[in-house]
Amino acid sequence: MKISSSEFDPSTATWHKSSYSGGDGGNCLEVADGRPGVVPVRDSKVPDGPALVFRTAAWSSFVANLKRT
Numbered sequence: 589m590k591i592s593s594s595e596f597d598p599s600t601a602t603w604h605k606s607s608y609s610g611g612d613g614g615n616c617l618e619v620a621d622g623r624p625g626v627v628p629v630r631d632s633k634v635p636d637g638p639a640l641v642f643r644t645a646a647w648s649s650f651v652a653n654l655k656r657t
Contacts, residue, residue: 598639
């Protein structure tokens, strides 16, 4: 899914780190809330790097599959 820069500006997003990430600065993902229909995801170690944007249904399916393992 391609999102134009006018639809999503990562610098204005409110990012949240997983509660499973711990405090050791390890490999973490952050997600941005409040974007209708999509879930932006980025690497917490590279906050100025690119963000991947997934359709909400695809992200929900991904997370549900992770919880089953």
